[in-house]
Amino acid sequence: MRPILSRKQFLKTFSLGLAVVLPKLDQPLKCATKSCYLQSCRLAGLSYYHYQEFTQTLQAGKVLELRAEPNNPHDPYAVEVFLPGQGKLGYLPRNCNHVVSHLLRQGQALRAEITRLHPEERIDRQLEIKIELLS
16 A cells, blocks of 8 residues: 655645646747636735735735745745735745746736635635636
């Protein structure tokens, strides 16, 4: 019987496989419609940035800005999340930032928006977003 992979081993194996799934593109990706859904996730690091200052103004549908941060000393695939014109909210979690980071570095147009707020949860689980690839 084969040993079961730990979560860390699985994520490492999965992220290494992304290099095969996401080769360098000569042409930008295109959607048949105005946008294509990529992923949803909750943000990380909310307690370290300006999230608590903006909780009263945040609502579902609010558009956010994503920026790749390849020189981040803790994660070369780090993606910062900003409330435009107001400040940094946090980061995409490490376990779901690889694809978005690659696309941003390739100059792909992405759209991030708040889908749900979970004020009853602990702070690092309160904000859920979705990310779409724009055509």
